[in-house]
Amino acid sequence: MTTTTTTPYIARPIEPSALKQLRETDDAGRACVPYGDEEGGAPLRCCLRLSEPGERIALVSYAPLRRWAAETWARPGAYDEQGPVFIHAEECGGPDPAAAGYPFARAGALRAVRRYSAEGRIVGGRLMEIPDDTAAGFDAAFDDEAFTDPEVALVHVRAVEYGCFHFEVRRP
Numbered sequence: 001m002t003t004t005t006t007t008p009y010i011a012r013p014i015e016p017s018a019l020k021q022l023r024e025t026d027d028a029g030r031a032c033v034p035y036g037d038e039e040g041g042a043p044l045r046c047c048l049r050l051s052e053p054g055e056r057i058a059l060v061s062y063a064p065l066r067r068w069a070a071e072t073w074a075r076p077g078a079y080d081e082q083g084p085v086f087i088h089a090e091e092c093g094g095p096d097p098a099a100a101g102y103p104f105a106r107a108g109a110l111r112a113v114r115r116y117s118a119e120g121r122i123v124g125g126r127l128m129e130i131p132d133d134t135a136a137g138f139d140a141a142f143d144d145e146a147f148t149d150p151e152v153a154l155v156h157v158r159a160v161e162y163g164c165f166h167f168e169v170r171r172p
Contacts, residue, residue, distance in 0.1 A: 008172035009142050011102050011157075013095050014045045018067055019087060027082045028061035034089030042086040043159075048095045048103035048167060056089035064156060064165050069120050076120030083163055102157075103167055105134035110160035113141045118153040127160065142169055 014022070023032050040053040051057050063082035069075065095103075107130055114125040126145065131137040138157075146155045146169075154170045 009139070009169045011048055011095075011167040011169060013048050013167070014062065014064075014085070014087065015067070016091075016094070018062075019046050019091070022060045022062060022087060023058070023089065023091075026060035027063040027066065030061065032058045032060055032089070034058045043104045043164070043166065044088060044092075045085045045165070045167070046087045046094065047092050049099070050104075051086065057086050058089045059084055059086055061085075062165060064168060065116065065120055068154065068168070072118070072120075074118060074120035076116075079116070079120060079122055083158075083165055085165055101135045102138045104159075105130055105138065107132045107134060111166070112156075112158045112160055112163075113146065114156045114158065115146045115149065115152045116154050116156070117151050123149065123151050147171055 025031060034056050035058070037051045037055050037057045038053060040051050042051040042057055044051050044057065061082045062085040063080060065076045066080045069080070109130045111128045111130060112125060113128050115123050117123045128137065128141055142155060146152050152171065154168055156168055157166045158164060159166055
């Protein structure tokens with residue numbers, strides 16, 4: 001069961017300017033190679049929803065902390081990592097503003113919730129099994145844990161199975 005979240009936390013998609021770059025060359029320096037998604041179900045980080053069969057998508061390497069650091073002048077050092085994410089091969093409309101809750105929140109799925117300081121260093125994290133009330137589970141991870149630490153500037157949510165970056169939440 002997914003419920004509507006009422007907290008100030010917003011799951012942030014990949015920024016349009018970064019998407020434009022990734023659709024040409026990804027953060028590992030490789031050219032984008034679009035393909036038709038025959039099955040659907042890929043977690044799209046451009047619009048924070050699952051792909052539908054027949055959509056043109058691409059799997060690209062993305063470095064979320066590096067891109068955030070470029071905006072804020074943080075120095076993540078060795079914590080700068082890149083990994084695979086799915087995006088639409090062409091520009092899309094971004095997340096549906098009417099969508100409630102957090103994206104890719106399937107009860108029982110495992111997520112790594114990593115906390116980063118304003119300098120870009122990991123200051124904690126935890127393994128989270130998403131509960132039936134998915135919004136309450138994420139709200140607790142952010143409200144009751146991550147952002148109670150004044151040092152935490154942002155949180156990354158990643159899939160445990162593949163290590164993929166799912167979304168970012170910044171301090172409200």
